Amino acid sequence: MSDSLGIRRYDYVEFYVGSAKMVAYWYAKALGMTITGYSGPETGCRDRMSYYLTQNDLKIVVSSALQPDTYYITSFITQHGDGVKRWSIEVDDVKTIFEHATERGAIAVQRPTISENEHGRVQEAAIRLFDDTELVFINRDEYKHIFKPGFDKPVQDIEIVTEDPGLLGIDHIVGNVRENEMDVWTAYFNKTLDFETFVDFKKGDIGTQYSALLSKVVRSEHSTIKNPINEPYEGAKKSQIEEYLEQYHGSGIQHIAIQTSNIVHTISALRKNGVEFLMVPDTYYETLRNRNDINIKENIDDLQALKILCDKDEHGYLLQLFTKPTGDRPTFFFEFIQREGCQGFGKGNFQALFEAIELDQELRGNLDHEA
Numbered sequence: 001m002s003d004s005l006g007i008r009r010y011d012y013v014e015f016y017v018g019s020a021k022m023v024a025y026w027y028a029k030a031l032g033m034t035i036t037g038y039s040g041p042e043t044g045c046r047d048r049m050s051y052y053l054t055q056n057d058l059k060i061v062v063s064s065a066l067q068p069d070t071y072y073i074t075s076f077i078t079q080h081g082d083g084v085k086r087w088s089i090e091v092d093d094v095k096t097i098f099e100h101a102t103e104r105g106a107i108a109v110q111r112p113t114i115s116e117n118e119h120g121r122v123q124e125a126a127i128r129l130f131d132d133t134e135l136v137f138i139n140r141d142e143y144k145h146i147f148k149p150g151f152d153k154p155v156q157d158i159e160i161v162t163e164d165p166g167l168l169g170i171d172h173i174v175g176n177v178r179e180n181e182m183d184v185w186t187a188y189f190n191k192t193l194d195f196e197t198f199v200d201f202k203k204g205d206i207g208t209q210y211s212a213l214l215s216k217v218v219r220s221e222h223s224t225i226k227n228p229i230n231e232p233y234e235g236a237k238k239s240q241i242e243e244y245l246e247q248y249h250g251s252g253i254q255h256i257a258i259q260t261s262n263i264v265h266t267i268s269a270l271r272k273n274g275v276e277f278l279m280v281p282d283t284y285y286e287t288l289r290n291r292n293d294i295n296i297k298e299n300i301d302d303l304q305a306l307k308i309l310c311d312k313d314e315h316g317y318l319l320q321l322f323t324k325p326t327g328d329r330p331t332f333f334f335e336f337i338q339r340e341g342c343q344g345f346g347k348g349n350f351q352a353l354f355e356a357i358e359l360d361q362e363l364r365g366n367l368d369h370e371a
């Protein structure tokens, strides 16, 4: 199951947010996740509050500061707004992979640490990623309680009525970096964690008449971890990557793609729950109906009604859709994806997607370069 470095799969993603309680409600109501764990004053943690949310293999933690001197959270929020502070990989042995990575140049943030209580122990270590993000290695094999020490059952006993969208787990996590940084960070993954670059979108591959970007995708040995990294490329107007870098005030995580095995059901449920998605023009489906190179088992009328996008490669097809930014700043968003053999990331949809994003960028006054 694990690869030669002991990498198993994605584990949790932790967001730093303005109000963990409010954001946890959004994940429970909008994404249909269960509030499984809680850490705060009632569990002995006085400087911050965290909620641990789960749905199948999807694990999300949202944390906020309770005190003005909780600088590790307050400074992040002041700079970036709500965003991903860390994402993690479940590994066989934390110390082994941490030493492998740091010996090859990975920047150490947290040396291997064991936290324990009467329920067992959890091992974690972290290396730096991008400006202010961390990649955590975690092993919870010897822990028999909720998430990790410090977490317990949620204090609130409420039932949140929601549609279950059937989210399965993380498919890929995407970073946005500055011009000339994409090669730095792809080399970082490849050198320190033995990843390989398997997709390389060059100049002219991705763009609209206004804006462009470059993108490379790195993956772990068994492809369980897949990380596209984007950087802006010069265009007539400001690209969505430039908008992100300005509004996030640095490089960081742009989106997380979540797997589903039935995207028609997933998007239908998420729309009922009030999740806001990017607009897709009806002309997109006229083009899709006229394509005879994709054999889709889903009904195209259903895809059109829910505005789901479709793309293919030589192995099969994929269906995907992107939310609008989930926080106040136009930075982080989610993608939902159903893979039917296709190993790509929806390159054929980038034009329709970027044009939809540019419409929103224009509304925000963020499309034109400053004079």
Ligand code: FE2
Pocket (backbone or CB within 6 Å): 172, 174, 255, 257, 335, 345
């Ligand atoms: Fe994606």
